[in-house]
Amino acid sequence: MIDAKKPLRVLMSEGSSTSGREAITILGLAGHHVEVCDPSRWCLARYSRFVRKYHHCPPLRSDPAGYLGFVERLLTSRHFDVLLPTHEQGFLFARAAARLTSHAGLALPDFASYREVHSKAGFSRLLDQLGLPQPPTRIVRSAEELRDGLRFPSVVKTSVGTASRGVWFVRDAGDLNRALYDLESAGDLAGEVLVQDLITGTVEKAQSVFCHGTLIGFHAYRQIAAGVGGGEAIKESVSRPAIGAALERIGAHLGWHGALSVDVIMPLDSATPLLIDCNPRLVEPMNAYQSGTDLVDLLLRLSLGETPAPLGESRAGVRTHLAMQALLGSASRDGTRRDLIRECGRIAAGEGLYRGSAEELTPLRLDWLSAVPLGMTAALLLASPPIAASLARGGFGAHLLDRGSIAKIEGEDFLHDPSARRPGESRDP
Incomplete structure (x- = not known):
């Protein structure tokens, strides 16, 4: 068995997400050899001294079979100890696990379990089945059902979506009409839609x-x-045994293997946490790392077939921030250039909410190359603060899934697609 404490060769499934970028820092600080494949030549991972090699791959969204074939050929032609899915690529890898695990270590549950929690509707049904708390939720399948099942204020969500895609906050009839227009334009009412108080x-x-x-x-x-887009600019670690107990029940029920994350609302009028979303992966693991809990290392150990001992509780009260998110958030809330300059000053000086906080996405002292995307973001926002919305949409790129790519991956003949063939196989049927 390979020793996870020795430097490993790790292939990252993408390099565009904040979660993937933070995992790269953790892997690099541990001395591991990190390579990344991503459809964007300008992804965040390109600006890290910890990335040894970048591989330009087909887009997961429009060509999942081509992406799978690319990854498998890469695993065959270059030695890797671990294939690390840091975003929605896990959906594809769980489907094709038998093909991939012969080439590299991979920690994922079975495809049926992954698919159940990847779907917002599936996760809501699972919570009901286990008797775990969530906001009052209705699952609808048409515009009529949506109108009839909604009460103000509500949150409307497509069953598939990540990074706050496919989410509408509906507080009045105008919001409802806009949500319905977007849903019908995208064809999302052909599937399941969640309505939550x-x-x-x-x-x-x-x-x-x-x-x-x-x-x-x-x-x-x-x-x-x-x-x-709903992401965190500043976060602080907390002790939440009740949420841990809920996750423990979910994981035990599914026989889960690998990473699992949840979003939670702590109501102002109740001490009971309400589960509102699930991601079958780690989400921005640097705050955990700074709090003494290295979840990325645990995934490496699982990928290598180890059975690690459970980690102790994280330290509470550890504050971290993402400077890029903070600047984008300030600009998206109609911030002026003066507001942005003040925010830059507070971040640089560690003042206000940033007092005692560590940068987790672009840690300049540890990784000088990360100054490039941070500096470019600041310059673009100072030139035109309204550009924040379009810059944020750049993170919802070709490395993510949509309803079409999910349907392809779930298809009975997907693994027989010539684009997803094994290395050396003919393209002919």
Whole structure:
């Protein structure tokens, strides 16, 4: 068995997400050899001294079979100890696990379990089945059902979507009409749509790692300040045994293997956390790392076939921030150039909410190349603050799934697609 404490050769499934970029820093600080494949030549991972090699690959969204074939050929032609899915590529890898695990270590549950929690509707049904708390939720399949099942204020969500894609906050009839227009234009009403009561409270997130249904790592943090698109600009670690217990039940029920994260609302009028979303992966693992819980290392150990001992509880009160998210958030809230300059000053000086906080996405002292995307973001926002919305949409790129690519991957003949053939196989049927 390979020793996870020795430097490993790790292939990252993408390099565009904030979660993937933070995992790169953790892997690099541990001395591992990191390579990245991504359809964008200008992804965040290109600006890290910890990335040894970048591989330009087909887009997961429009060509999942081509992406799978590319990854498999890469695993065959170059030696890697671990294939690390950091975003929605896990959906594809779980489907094709038998093809991939012969080339590199991979920690994922079975495809049926992955698919159940990847779907917002599937996760909501699972919570009902397990008797776990969530906001009052209705699942609808038409515009008529949506109108009839909605009460103001509500949150409307497509069953498939990540990074706040496919989410509408509906507080009045005007919001409802806009949501219906967007849903019908995108064809999303052909599938399941969730309608949840909008609960006032604090947004929190929790991350966990399971070994064949046993919880071995857990971390939670709360949002101190929002960025753009619902993401966190500043976060602080918290102790949340109740959320850990809920995750433990979910993971045990599914026999989960690998990473699992949830979004939670802590209501202002109740001490009961309400689960509102699930991601079958780690989400921005640097706050956990700074709090003494290295969930990325746990995933490496699982990928190599180890059975790691459970980690202790994270330190509470550890504050971290993402400067890029903070600047994008300030600009998206109609911030002026003066507001942005003041925010830059507070970040640089560690003042206000940034006092005692560590940068987690672009850690300049550890990785000088990360100054490039941060500096470019600041320059573009100072030139035109309204550009924040379009810059944020750049993160919802070709490395993510949509309904079409999910349908292809779920298709009975997907693994027989010539584009996803094994190395050396003929393109002919």
